[in-house]
Amino acid sequence: MTGRFISFEGGDGSGKTTQIRKLAERIRQAGGDVVVTREPGGTDLGLKIRQALLHGEDLSPRTEALLYSADRAHHMATVVRPALERSATVITDRFMDSSIAYQGGARGLGIDTITKLNRWAVEDLVPDMTILLDLDPVIGAQRVGAKKDRLESAGDAFHAEVRQTFLDLAAKEPDRFVVVDASRTPEEISADIGTAYDRLR
Ligand SMILES: Nc1ncnc2c1ncn2[C@@H]1O[C@H](COP(=O)(O)OP(=O)(O)O)[C@@H](O)[C@H]1O
Ligand SMILES: [Mg+2]
DSSP states (O other): OOOOOOEEOOOOOSSHHHHHHHHHHHHHHHOEEEEEEEEEEEEEEHHHHHHHHHHHOOHHHHHHHHHHHHHHHHHHIIIHHHHHHOOOOEEESSOOOHIIIIIIIITOSSSHHHHHHHHHHHHOOOOSSSEEEEHHHHHHHHHHSSSOTTTSSOOHHHHHHHHHHHHHHHOOOOOTTTEETTTTTTHHHHHHHHHHHHHHH
């Protein structure tokens, strides 16, 4: 049997890094083999792509979408699939739903187009469970403070569109998505995530 594949999604400051650390710790304490990774930048090539995406020159929306999907294809082939094949649990900080929300929704490239591009990039390997940390992006921005990368500096309407697209995706795939109210305390949030994880196994 292959391992479980879990993605965390949500805007910046929604608590993905915080909650992934907690879930990974919980799995490790139970003796599980867990790989924590992220997109973009889960590989050496991915780090270069991440640098270009988040801190480089202005990119057209299509360029941006292709770079994210290139990072994802490489990450899937070299990190995620091998770990799942040895039955590890893989937790990724962002996955294809981020591309669908940011490039498909907020950048206006189209949900279907970006979904198809990414399904192709990952050869249809979709997470077993996606935790969506839902939070007002204004609060998320307050949590992360002043230091913003290229996408974080996009406007309020952009981030509102990202949030709404994530929620729409979750409504379309209720079996895969777990929507968590991320405005609460880290402990309340991790309790919900723990319950969802226990159901998955
Ligand atoms: N539930 C929470 N309530 C308040 N602050 C939080 C919460 N979860 C995380 N934080 C803080 O908000 C900031 C962003 O959290 P982080 O986990 O890095 O989010 P993300 O990875 O989604 O950008 C960090 O400073 C973190 O300590
Ligand atoms: Mg983070």
